[in-house]
Amino acid sequence: MDTRSSGILLHITSLPSPYGIGDFGSDAYRFADFLAQAHQRYWQILPLSITCTAYGNSPYSSFSAFAGNHLLISPERLVRDGFLTESDINGTPEFSGERVDYPGVTKYKEKILRLAFKKNKAKLADHQDFQNFCSEHAHWLENYCLFITLKNHFKGAEWGNWHEELRDRKDSSLREWSEKLHEDILREKFLQYIFFTQWLSLKNYCDSINIKIFGDIPIYVNYDSADVWANPHVFNLDSEKKPTFVSGVPPDYFSSTGQLWGHPVYNWDALKKSGYAWWIQRIEHNLKLYHIFRIDHFRGFVGYWEVPAGEKTAINGKWVKAPAEDFFKTVRKQFPHITIIAEDLGLITDDVKELMKKFEFPGMKVLLFAFTEDMPTNPYAPHNHVKNCVVYTGTHDNNTIKGWFKKELDSEGKERLFDYIGKEVTEKSVHWEIIRLAMMSVADMVIIPMQDFLGLGEKERMNLPASSEGNWEWRLLPEQISTSVVKKLSEMTMIYGRV
Numbered sequence: 001m002d003t004r005s006s007g008i009l010l011h012i013t014s015l016p017s018p019y020g021i022g023d024f025g026s027d028a029y030r031f032a033d034f035l036a037q038a039h040q041r042y043w044q045i046l047p048l049s050i051t052c053t054a055y056g057n058s059p060y061s062s063f064s065a066f067a068g069n070h071l072l073i074s075p076e077r078l079v080r081d082g083f084l085t086e087s088d089i090n091g092t093p094e095f096s097g098e099r100v101d102y103p104g105v106t107k108y109k110e111k112i113l114r115l116a117f118k119k120n121k122a123k124l125a126d127h128q129d130f131q132n133f134c135s136e137h138a139h140w141l142e143n144y145c146l147f148i149t150l151k152n153h154f155k156g157a158e159w160g161n162w163h164e165e166l167r168d169r170k171d172s173s174l175r176e177w178s179e180k181l182h183e184d185i186l187r188e189k190f191l192q193y194i195f196f197t198q199w200l201s202l203k204n205y206c207d208s209i210n211i212k213i214f215g216d217i218p219i220y221v222n223y224d225s226a227d228v229w230a231n232p233h234v235f236n237l238d239s240e241k242k243p244t245f246v247s248g249v250p251p252d253y254f255s256s257t258g259q260l261w262g263h264p265v266y267n268w269d270a271l272k273k274s275g276y277a278w279w280i281q282r283i284e285h286n287l288k289l290y291h292i293f294r295i296d297h298f299r300g301f302v303g304y305w306e307v308p309a310g311e312k313t314a315i316n317g318k319w320v321k322a323p324a325e326d327f328f329k330t331v332r333k334q335f336p337h338i339t340i341i342a343e344d345l346g347l348i349t350d351d352v353k354e355l356m357k358k359f360e361f362p363g364m365k366v367l368l369f370a371f372t373e374d375m376p377t378n379p380y381a382p383h384n385h386v387k388n389c390v391v392y393t394g395t396h397d398n399n400t401i402k403g404w405f406k407k408e409l410d411s412e413g414k415e416r417l418f419d420y421i422g423k424e425v426t427e428k429s430v431h432w433e434i435i436r437l438a439m440m441s442v443a444d445m446v447i448i449p450m451q452d453f454l455g456l457g458e459k460e461r462m463n464l465p466a467s468s469e470g471n472w473e474w475r476l477l478p479e480q481i482s483t484s485v486v487k488k489l490s491e492m493t494m495i496y497g498r499v
Contacts, residue, residue: 006439006446006498007042007214008035008453009396011059011462012072013100016478020095020105024198025074027478029205034481036209038489039499043206044214044447046396048072048199048289054156057102057472058463060218060296063148064226066140066285068195071109077198083116099473116194117187124190133193139281140226145188146174147226149181159229160241167241169230199289207291214341214447215290217282219297220247220263227278228264234271234278235264236306245306248314252347258305258314265306268322276330283331287338294390298342298361299352301327328359341390345369360388365443367434368394368404371416381420382441391443393434393452396462400451401431403458431455432488439496446498453489454480 015022015031022028035043049062050069059069075092078084093108095101124130134141147159154162165173178185203213221227223243228235236244243264251258271279286293295301302324307317331338342356344363356363370380378384385391393401399408406427409417418424425433431452438446451460451474463471493499 002444004444004496004498005041006448006493007040007044007212008450009044009392009447010450010476011046011396011472012048013059013472014450014462014475016097016476017074018092018095019075020093020108021071021100021102022475023072023074024202025076028074028202031476031481032202032206032209032211034486035211038486039493040211040489041498042212042214042292042445042447044294045216047216047218049218051102051472053102053106055222056468057100059472061222062225063151063222064140064144065218065221065282066137067144067148067192067226068199070113070191070195071105072199073109073113073191073194074198075109075112077201078112078116078194081197083120083194084112088112088115088119096475097477098475100475102473113191113194114187117190120190121183121186124186129197130190130193133196134189137192137196140285141189141192143230144226145185145192146178146181147229148188149184150177151224152184153181158224160223167229203289212291213289215286215293217286217293217295219295219300220261220265223262223264231278234267236267237264243309246309246311247300248305248307248317249346250305250317250319251315258317260307260311260314265304265320266322272323272326276327279327280331280334283335283338287335292339292341294341294343294364296343298344298356299346299348302352302355303349324355325358328355332359345395362388362390362445364395365389365391365441366394366398367391367438368398368401371409371413371420373412375416375420382437385441385443387442387444389443390445390447391438391441392446393431393438393448396449397465399458399461400449400456401434402427402452402455403461405430407458428455436492439492439498450476453485 010031011022012024012028013022016027017023017025032043047059047062048068049059050064050067051057051059051062051071055061075084075089079086079089089112093104095104150162150166151157151159160167166177206213232241238244245265247261247263247265249259301322303319303321305314305317306320307314340361342361342363344352344356345366365380365385367380367382370378370382372378375381394404398404421433421437435448435452438448460474462474
């Protein structure tokens with residue numbers, strides 16, 4: 001973060017691929033090559049967590065904070081690495097190149113992955129890399145694989161509704177079910193081994209061409225996850241292992257009832273007594289996946305809004321302090337050179353700002369928020385940026401620049417934008433003008449969503465918060481990375497000293 005640089009935000013699912021969803025195959029390597037050719041330093045992605053249709057396919061809502069999403073496994077690389085043959089992956093369904101069909105992709109990928117396991121399971125006992133992986137990741141892998149296998153066995157039932165011996169993790173019950181479901185558990189371990197092998201191969205390739213992976217960590221985890229089931233003491237749960245309080249944010253200008261997220265909140269007293277062991281393991285795990293990462297809802301480490309379980313809205317919550325300074329001192333002691341980007345969007349209080357300043361955590365500046373009535377003092381306006389921050393045109397939760405200009409920026413906002421850049425611009429050209437503002441910022445790092453580089457419209461946005469359909473589906477078409485796009489991005493990167 002101490003040199004000027006730039007990068008692109010594109011999640012793995014959005015990559016081209018003949019298998020219905022972006023994966024760790026050859027198109028991922030080609031995208032890394034594109035970044036290098038265009039003089040980019042960072043490739044930002046969304047969480048690599050398992051997704052499911054029940055949670056809207058969101059990478060921020062998962063059954064595990066540690067396990068990887070098997071939908072991202074590349075069939076092509078399974079063949080290359082000898083786990084399948086070419087004939088095994090012939091007859092791939094005709095998938096859309098423009099959107100991810102999650103139900104169709106899930107059905108196809110699970111069929112292929114079951115075949116890969118069936119063809120290789122007899123070799124796993126003597127497969128040294130697989131055995132080493134299981135040993136290295138045992139602290140989360142054993143619990144996750146048993147959890148997801150039980151969840152499948154009980155037809156998706158939440159773990160809090162399992163019979164008491166399993167819910168409360170009685171040793172005899174865990175042993176009994178581990179033996180009963182041994183083969184299914186082994187398959188889940190195999191899938192995780194393949195996922196991490198393929199991902200780390202891609203990460204190492206990026207390293208070799210000087211591209212750094214910029215990851216993302218949600219602060220909270222789902223109640224129905226291996227993490228809460230295996231570590232109930234880390235969360236505020238009652239005697240029946242149900243949440244006593246859940247997460248959210250209070251009423252504000254945008255919502256009179258606040259937002260009720262529903263994750264169990266952390267038991268920070270218990271975490272502190274353990275030396276924050278669960279969080280330290282989580283951070284260590286993510287440092288193997290990414291070179292740097294952002295923590296979503298960073299302010300929740302300083303103070304969080306907890307709502308009594310069972311409430312229908314977030315109105316009746318309260319602010320609760322968390323031991324942020326002690327926690328991050330522990331993190332820094334364990335990982336002296338760690339780089340954490342703080343997601344500090346929205347209403348951020350002075351105590352959060354003081355913590356970020358103390359630990360020198362970079363925050364975020366989003367240009368789509370800059371052209372308001374208070375533009376002269378607006379912290380998102382380029383003239384108010386600081387070196388130690390990351391500038392975005394928008395995030396995965398925002399509209400694209402083109403969609404914002406067309407649908408969300410009112411006439412007064414457009415006049416402010418025109419005055420700021422010194423000329424009128426059109427819907428066709430506005431994305432390059434906003435990207436230019438980002439690139440010329442004093443900020444050390446700039447990250448631009450791929451949709452904005454391509455000048456795409458509202459239909460190509462990644463996520464519309466509070467909506468349940470059509471999110472996380474957009475995909476990049478191979479022909480969209482043209483020579484002219486590479487040339488223009490490369491030139492702009494050089495002009496503003498970000499090479």
